[in-house]
Amino acid sequence: MNRGKSMHGMAKARGCSHARLGNFCKMFSSxxxxxxxxxxxxxxxxxxxxxxxxxxxxxxxxxxxSSPDSCIPAAYTFFAQFVDHDIxxxxxxxxxxxxxxxxxxxxxxNLRTVSLDLDCVYGLGPEAMPFLFDxxxxxxxxxxxxxxxxxxPRNRDGRALIGDPRNDENLFVAQMHLLFLRFHNRRLAGRSxxxxxxxxxxxxxxxxxNDFLKRVCDPAIYDYVCREVAQGRYPKCEFKDTCGKLCxxxxxxxxxxxxxxxxxxxHYPANVDYPAIELFDERFGTLGFxxxxxxxxxxxxxxxDVDPCQDYTLSKALDHLFADELIRLPDPVVGTASENDRSxxxxxxxxxxxxxxxSGQRVAHALRHKGYPLDDTVDLHFAEIDGWHCLExxxxxxxxxHTPLFFYLMREAGVLGAGKHLGPVASAILLEVFxxxxxxxxxxxxxxxxxxxxCLGGQNFTLAHMVRYVNAA
Ligand code: HEM
Numbered sequence: 001m002n003r004g005k006s007m008h009g010m011a012k013a014r015g016c017s018h019a020r021l022g023n024f025c026k027m028f029s030s031x032x033x034x035x036x037x038x039x040x041x042x043x044x045x046x047x048x049x050x051x052x053x054x055x056x057x058x059x060x061x062x063x064x065x066s067s068p069d070s071c072i073p074a075a076y077t078f079f080a081q082f083v084d085h086d087i088x089x090x091x092x093x094x095x096x097x098x099x100x101x102x103x104x105x106x107x108x109x110n111l112r113t114v115s116l117d118l119d120c121v122y123g124l125g126p127e128a129m130p131f132l133f134d135x136x137x138x139x140x141x142x143x144x145x146x147x148x149x150x151x152x153p154r155n156r157d158g159r160a161l162i163g164d165p166r167n168d169e170n171l172f173v174a175q176m177h178l179l180f181l182r183f184h185n186r187r188l189a190g191r192s193x194x195x196x197x198x199x200x201x202x203x204x205x206x207x208x209x210n211d212f213l214k215r216v217c218d219p220a221i222y223d224y225v226c227r228e229v230a231q232g233r234y235p236k237c238e239f240k241d242t243c244g245k246l247c248x249x250x251x252x253x254x255x256x257x258x259x260x261x262x263x264x265x266x267h268y269p270a271n272v273d274y275p276a277i278e279l280f281d282e283r284f285g286t287l288g289f290x291x292x293x294x295x296x297x298x299x300x301x302x303x304x305d306v307d308p309c310q311d312y313t314l315s316k317a318l319d320h321l322f323a324d325e326l327i328r329l330p331d332p333v334v335g336t337a338s339e340n341d342r343s344x345x346x347x348x349x350x351x352x353x354x355x356x357x358x359s360g361q362r363v364a365h366a367l368r369h370k371g372y373p374l375d376d377t378v379d380l381h382f383a384e385i386d387g388w389h390c391l392e393x394x395x396x397x398x399x400x401x402h403t404p405l406f407f408y409l410m411r412e413a414g415v416l417g418a419g420k421h422l423g424p425v426a427s428a429i430l431l432e433v434f435x436x437x438x439x440x441x442x443x444x445x446x447x448x449x450x451x452x453x454x455c456l457g458g459q460n461f462t463l464a465h466m467v468r469y470v471n472a473a
Contacts, residue, residue, distance in 0.1 A: 026356070027251045034404050037362065060321060066321070067262075068316075072421075076304075086118055089111040092109060115440065141184050147294070216421055217430060218426075252429050262319055266324055271297060334347075374428065
């Protein structure tokens with residue numbers, strides 16, 4: 001990838017270390033990397049493996065659209081992406097670079113805070129970033145623009161005025177961001193900005209732990225973790241920087257939390273008039289990072305269980321397969337790129353090599369050692385994967401023995417989670433990180449009796465309640 005070119009909507013952060021909000025780190029630093037175990041000699045060999053698995057026509061490319069539905073409403077895909085953009089952003093590592101040593105990873109800046117504080121919505125707040133706020137009403141976030149009041153605020157070039165540009169990467173994540181802007185503005189009534197911000201953050205944190213993670217994680221691991229939290233025996237791993245601040249484990253940001261990529265479908269309903277548009281639909285110029293045409297304003301009833309009388313679309317199964325749309329990402333998302341670099345599956349795998357991720361088997365073993373009730377010798381039935389038998393025998397053997405973490409976790413979801421939720425290893429990584437975040441200071445979990453507002457469903461609060469509440473304004 002060329003330095004300085006647009007990638008994921010972000011210019012590379014050369015000279016941006018002042019914007020560093022934390023660092024990346026390893027969850028399992030003493031464990032050998034996948035590259036060591038597999039015997040990768042140089043980066044070309046790593047690229048070859050990434051291309052076989054994640055390139056166009058590779059094992060992870062769902063060329064025939066054969067991956068089934070999960071049972072998770074499609075809106076959660078974009079909620080998941082929105083959460084990603086709240087906690088992790090690496091603009092420094094080189095996609096085609098050499099493996100980084102642990103010390104270099106610990107120096108790698110994360111440009112988001114490892115906390116569910118909605119910095120992607122509030123930026124650095126009204127004083128430091130007044131352009132995010134309505135100057136006519138204190139604490140109110142700007143919403144809409146002259147072309148569409150149901151869109152993000154935008155400058156005259158059409159670029160969104162929001163805390164993280166990635167929340168304008170596709171139509172649906174942009175509309176998810178809008179939902180949060182509106183939620184804040186509704187919660188502001190009768191409150192100071194600070195009180196409304198805290199209230200919104202706590203509701204959001206509740207959603208992440210009690211609604212979203214419960215849906216996407218393996219139920220046995222989720223229940224185990226809830227019991228451990230209640231007993232004060234959580235988290236099991238330690239990931240803090242030298243100042244004692246939480247850092248962002250690459251096992252999470254480069255593998256486990258990229259699980260949402262497999263939930264993405266090629267087509268989605270936008271509203272009653274547009275029941276199936278492409279994720280990046282050229283007809284409407286929605287290739288990311290541009291205005292939402294009024295006719296495509298998203299009606300969440302078609303992607304979420306908001307209205308009992310309305311059928312809604314589900315996310316694609318959580319498995320090793322990627323929709324074609326993500327194997328051929330458009331220019332605004334990845335810049336001018338080679339065929340392989342356009343593939344998100346290839347990028348995830350190669351980035352995993354550069355950041356020295358261990359194999360799936362190694363991570364499973366390490367988590368079991370920490371006490372997680374999981375089988376670290378589980379059979380992931382690789383031989384049943386389409387195209388597996390076309391690989392050379394030696395390659396098959398090595399891949400099955402030392403599986404790149406991202407591929408392992410997605411295969412685990414397909415086999416052990418039946419495509420409906422993540423498997424135990426991916427779930428444990430997610431819960432470790434979100435658990436550590438929520439058990440740190442000023443979160444709803446730290447407040448003895450806090451629970452969501454009764455008008456939002458109280459303890460039953462879900463994303464659908466939020467949509468109904470915002471729409472009722
Ligand atoms: C909806 C369409 C999506 C698109 C087009 C997209 C695109 C991308 C791209 C281009 C990258 C950078 C890849 C690299 O160079 O390494 C990325 C990173 C990432 N994505 Fe997605 N993504 C999508 C959805 C999601 C979802 C649903 C999730 C979460 C469940 C997610 C989680 C992540 C994470 C954790 C990263 C790494 C962020 C960082 O640390 O910089 N993405 N995505």
